[in-house]
Amino acid sequence: MMPYLWGIYREQQHSPGREFDDAEILRLVAKHVEAAGYQVHLKTPEQLGAAYDPSTGRRPDPLPSLVFLMCERAETLSSLEPIEMQAIPHVNPLQAVLNTYRDRMIPLLAASAIPIPRSQIISSNSSDPGHPSPQLPTGPFPIWIKRADVHNTQSGDVELVSSPEDLRVALVALHGRGISHVVLQQHIPGDLLKFYGIGKPLASNRKDTWFKWFYHRDQELARYPFSEEALQTIAQRAASAVGLEVYGGDAIITPTGEFFLIDINAWPSFALFREEAAPQIATWLLRRLRQGALL
Ligand SMILES: Nc1ncnc2c1ncn2[C@@H]1O[C@H](COP(=O)(O)OP(=O)(O)OP(=O)(O)O)[C@@H](O)[C@H]1O
Ligand SMILES: [Mg+2]
Numbered sequence: 232m233m234p235y236l237w238g239i240y241r242e243q244q245h246s247p248g249r250e251f252d253d254a255e256i257l258r259l260v261a262k263h264v265e266a267a268g269y270q271v272h273l274k275t276p277e278q279l280g281a282a283y284d285p286s287t288g289r290r291p292d293p294l295p296s297l298v299f300l301m302c303e304r305a306e307t308l309s310s311l312e313p314i315e316m317q318a319i320p321h322v323n324p325l326q327a328v329l330n331t332y333r334d335r336m337i338p339l340l341a342a343s344a345i346p347i348p349r350s351q352i353i354s355s356n357s358s359d360p361g362h363p364s365p366q367l368p369t370g371p372f373p374i375w376i377k378r379a380d381v382h383n384t385q386s387g388d389v390e391l392v393s394s395p396e397d398l399r400v401a402l403v404a405l406h407g408r409g410i411s412h413v414v415l416q417q418h419i420p421g422d423l424l425k426f427y428g429i430g431k432p433l434a435s436n437r438k439d440t441w442f443k444w445f446y447h448r449d450q451e452l453a454r455y456p457f458s459e460e461a462l463q464t465i466a467q468r469a470a471s472a473v474g475l476e477v478y479g480g481d482a483i484i485t486p487t488g489e490f491f492l493i494d495i496n497a498w499p500s501f502a503l504f505r506e507e508a509a510p511q512i513a514t515w516l517l518r519r520l521r522q523g524a525l526l
Contacts (some may be wrong), residue, residue, distance in 0.1 A: 233269070233270055234269060234270075234296040234520075235269060235270035235271065235272060235293075235295055235296065236264060236269055236270070236271050236272070236295050236296060236297045236298065236299065236516070236520075237271070237272050237273075237274060237295040237297075237298045237299070237300075238257050238260065238261050238271055238272070238273045238274070238298075238299050238300070239257075239273075239274055239275075239276060239279060239298065239299070239300040239301060239302045239307070239311075240253070240254055240257055240273065240274070240275050240276065240301060240302065241253045241254075241257075241276075241301040241302055241303065241498075242276050242302055242303065242304050242307065244384050245302075245303055245304065245381065245382070245384055247384060247385060249500050249502075252500035252502040252505075253301060253500045255500070255505060256301075256498075256500055256501050256502075256505055256508070256509060256512075257273065257299075257301055258273065259505060259506075259509035260299065260509050260512045260513050260516070261273055262509070263509055263510045263512075263513030263514075264513045264516060264517070266513075267513065267517055269296075269517075269520075272292065272295070276302045276304065276307040279302075279307060279310055279311070294314060294317065294319060295314070295319065296319065296520055297319065297320045297321070297322065297516060297519060297520045298311060298314060298315070298319060298320070298321045298322075299321075299322045299477075299498075299512075299516055300321060300322070300323065300328070300498070301497070301498045302328075303328050303331070303381065303382075303497060304381075305329065308325045308328055308329060311325055312325060320519045320520065320522075322476050322477060322515070322516055322519055323474070323475050323476055323477055323478070323497045323498060324474050324476075326474055327473055327474030327475045327476070327497065328475075328497045330473035330474055330475075331382070331473060331475070331495060331496055331497050332379075332380050332381060333352075333377060333378070333379045333380065333382075333414050334352055334379040334380060334412060334414070335473075336473060336494075336495065337350050337352065337414060339472050339473050340469055340472055340473075340492060340495070342472070343468060343469070343471075343472035345465060345468055345469045345472060345492050346465065346489070346490055346491050346492060347491060347492050347493075348375075348416045348417040348418070348419050348491050348493070349416070349417040350414050350415070350416045350417070351368075351414070351415045351416075352379050352412055352413070352414050353367070353412065353413060353415060354411065354412055354413075355402055355405045355406035355410055355411055355412060355413050356402075356406050357402060367395070367398070367399075368395075368398075368415060370395075372392065372393050372394055372395070372398075373391045373392060373393045373418045374391070374392060374398065374415055374416065374417065374418060375389065375390070375391055375392075375414075375415070375416040375417075375418055376389075376390050376392055376398060376401045376402065376405070376413055376414070376415055376416075377389045377390075377413060377414045377416065378405060378410045378412075378413060378414075379410070379411075379412035379413050379414050380410070380412070382494070382496060387401070387404055387405065387408075388405075391418060398415075419483045419485060419491045419493070420483075420485070420486075421453070421455060421483040421484050421485040421486060421491075422446060422450070422452055422453055422454065422455050422483065422484045423446070423447040423450055423481060423482075423483055423493075424444050424445070424446060424447065424462065424481070424482045424483070424484060425444065425445055425446075425447050425479065425480070425481055426442065426443065426444040426445075426462065426463075426466045426479060426480055426481075426482065427441075427442070427443045427444075427478070427479045427499060427501055427504060427508060428440065428441065428442045428443075428463075428466055428467060428470055428477075428478050428479070429441040429442075429476070429477050429478075429508065429511050429512055429515050430476060430515055431470075431471065431476055432467045432471075440467070441508070441511040442463050442466065442467070443504055443507075443508075444459070444462055444463075444466075445503060447481070453486070455484050455485065455486055455487075455488060456488060457484045457488050457490065458488075461490065462482060462484075462490060465482065465490050465492060466478075466480060466482065466492070466495075469492050469495045470495060473495060475495065475497055476515065476519075477497070477498045477512055477515070478495055478496060478497060478498070478499070479495075479496050479498075479499030479501070480492065480493070480494050480495035480496060481493040481494040
């Protein structure tokens with residue numbers, strides 16, 4: 232049988248307001264891969280789960296030669312684990328996607344000396360009078376509070392709070408939703424940039440990688456000067472620290488030209504650059520297919 236690939240959509244709950252853009256980039260990449268002569272099966276995370284449900288006794292389809300994925304829930308990723316264990320390349324690697332959960336991402340970025348805002352991971356019941364916490368900051372405010380696991384899935388997951396009282400309210404709300412840990416993070420004023428990247432520049436020639444940045448809309452831009460080269464280097468080092476090959480993220484450039492990396496995500500929607508990014512991603516997938524699981 233002709234080698235074929237699986238493409239896995241993002242979970243709907245993880246694409247708030249971006250359902251179309253997220254699905255579209257996956258479909259467009261699939262088209263480019265098919266145009267190169269391969270078959271692609273696109274699956275939702277639910278379809279993936281069904282193929283592996285031991286209670287149904289259903290056998291999965293023949294094993295794919297490569298899996299490309301936008302899913303990010305731990306359950307979905309663990310259903311792919313047996314396949315990745317058989318040395319079938321996954322883009323992004325399952326571990327890399329898990330590494331974007333904030334409670335892993337922050338220590339990994341810090342360990343690689345990526346400039347990130349001062350951050351602290353604490354239990355969400357720290358505002359409980361029964362569990363008085365010496366960890367709760369008393370200032371300076373404002374401060375960011377973010378759920379420590381997955382990225383923004385609904386409002387309240389990531390919030391800028393301006394007083395100890397607001398911080399307590401936000402903590403209680405997150406705790407009430409069953410979110411056990413939160414990140415408290417220094418607020419960095421400056422221009423917000425978004426970036427997208429494809430490839431593993433540290434493992435290959437830089438010319439084989441693709442990188443774009445743009446200013447986030449809806450902000451009053453000061454246009455602080457900065458080095459694009461430095462931005463690209465920081466973004467690529469961050470991607471490599473978590474193991475991502477198809478990624479996007481946010482960075483802030485301060486009035487003094489310093490960068491802070493705020494966030495790095497697995498396989499974003501590439502919305503503004505979809506047409507340009509899709510063939511680049513497809514080329515990367517085919518390269519990974521030739522190279523096997525290990526790069
Ligand atoms: N420490 C910070 N300093 C300044 N701005 C921040 C900081 N943290 C977050 N922000 C702002 O909030 C936005 C969302 O934060 P973050 O990227 O960490 O969350 P997210 O869950 O990925 O949300 P989204 O999906 O909206 O990007 C950032 O793009 C940035 O504008
Ligand atoms: Mg973000």
